[in-house]
Amino acid sequence: MKFIHIFLIAAIISNFNFLKADEIKTENKIAKNLRCLICQGQSVYDSDSEFATSLKLVIRNKIQEGLNEEQIYSFLKTKYGEWILYDPVFNRNTYFLWLLPILIFLAGGAIILKKFYIRK
Amino acid sequence: MKSKFIPLILILIFLITFIIFFKGLKNSNIYTPDTNLKKEVPSFELKSFENDSIVISEKIFKDNDYYLMNIWASWCIPCKEEHVFLMELKKDDRIELIGFNYKDNFKNALSFLKDLGNPYDIIVSDKDGTASIEWGAYGVPESFLVYQNKIIKRFIGPINNEDLLEIKKITR
Numbered sequence: 001m002k003f004i005h006i007f008l009i010a011a012i013i014s015n016f017n018f019l020k021a022d023e024i025k026t027e028n029k030i031a032k033n034l035r036c037l038i039c040q041g042q043s044v045y046d047s048d049s050e051f052a053t054s055l056k057l058v059i060r061n062k063i064q065e066g067l068n069e070e071q072i073y074s075f076l077k078t079k080y081g082e083w084i085l086y087d088p089v090f091n092r093n094t095y096f097l098w099l100l101p102i103l104i105f106l107a108g109g110a111i112i113l114k115k116f117y118i119r120k
Numbered sequence: 121m122k123s124k125f126i127p128l129i130l131i132l133i134f135l136i137t138f139i140i141f142f143k144g145l146k147n148s149n150i151y152t153p154d155t156n157l158k159k160e161v162p163s164f165e166l167k168s169f170e171n172d173s174i175v176i177s178e179k180i181f182k183d184n185d186y187y188l189m190n191i192w193a194s195w196c197i198p199c200k201e202e203h204v205f206l207m208e209l210k211k212d213d214r215i216e217l218i219g220f221n222y223k224d225n226f227k228n229a230l231s232f233l234k235d236l237g238n239p240y241d242i243i244v245s246d247k248d249g250t251a252s253i254e255w256g257a258y259g260v261p262e263s264f265l266v267y268q269n270k271i272i273k274r275f276i277g278p279i280n281n282e283d284l285l286e287i288k289k290i291t292r
Contacts (some may be wrong), residue, residue, distance in 0.1 A: 037258060038258050038259055050222075050249060051258055051259050054249030057248055057249070061250065079255075079256040
C-alpha cells in the first residue's frame with residue numbers, strides 16, 4: 001500500500017514537471033522573439049526591466065489560459081503594434097525587405113549562368 | 121565604351137547608397153508609439169487600493185464622461201513631478217481620474233498620497249503589472265484619456281503643463 005502511494009506521488013510530480021517544462025520552453029521562446037520596447041537592443045527575455053517582467057508574466061498567464069504562440073503574438077501586436085515582434089510581418093511595407101535577397105540571389109545566378117554556360 | 125560605363129555605374133551606386141544612409145542618419149532611432157489611437161478600453165478586474173474589494177472596469181467607465189487613467193507608483197520619481205498637474209486636473213469636474221497603482225508597496229503609496237494629495241476618484245492596484253500590459257502601457261508614469269469607452273489619447277511619461285492644457289481643451 002505504501003509503495004503504491006509513493007509510486008503515485010512520484011508519477012504525479014514527474015508529470016507536472018513535464019508539463020511545466022514544456023510551458024516554460026514556449027514562454028522563453030516567445031519572450032526571445034519579442035522586443036523590449038523600453039530597452040535598447042534587448043529582447044523581453046534578456047531584460048529585467050519592470051516592463052519585461054510584467055510582459056513575461058502575461059505570456060505565462062496566456063499560455064495557462066490555453067492560447068498558442070501565434071495567438072499570443074497577435075494579442076501583443078494589437079496592444080503594442082508590430083514593432084514588438086522581432087520577425088517583420090510580410091505586408092506592403094516589407095515586400096522590399098523580404099524580396100530583395102531573393103532578387104539579388106536570382107540576379108547573381110543569372111550573371112554566373114551567362115558567364116560560364118551560355119558563352120560556351 | 122564598356123570601360124566608360126563601369127566607373128559611372130559604380131559612382132552612381134555609391135551616391136545612391138550614400139544618400140540613403142545620410143538620410144537615415146537624421147531619422148530618430150528612438151521608438152515613438154502612436155499616441156492618437158482609438159482603441160477599446162480593455163476590461164479588467166482588479167483589487168481596490170483601499171480595501172480588498174474587486175473593481176470591475178465596466179463599472180468605472182461610463183459613456184459621455186471623460187476619464188484619465190493614470191499609472192503611478194510611489195517609487196517613481198517623475199510621478200511626483202506630474203502630481204501637481206493631476207491635482208490641478210482634479211479641480212475640473214468634467215473629468216474623472218482613475219489611479220493605477222503600479223507594482224507598489226501599500227504603505228509607501230499611502231504616504232505618497234498623504235504628502236502630495238490624492239487627485240484620484242478611484243484607485244486600483246496593479247500588483248504584478250499585468251493589467252497595465254493589457255492597456256498597452258510601457259511603464260510609469262503613463263496616462264490614457266478615455267471617452268465613450270475608447271482610449272482617445274495617451275501620454276507616455278509625466279504629464280506637463282502642455283498636456284494639461286490639451287486635456288482641458290479636449291474635455292471642454
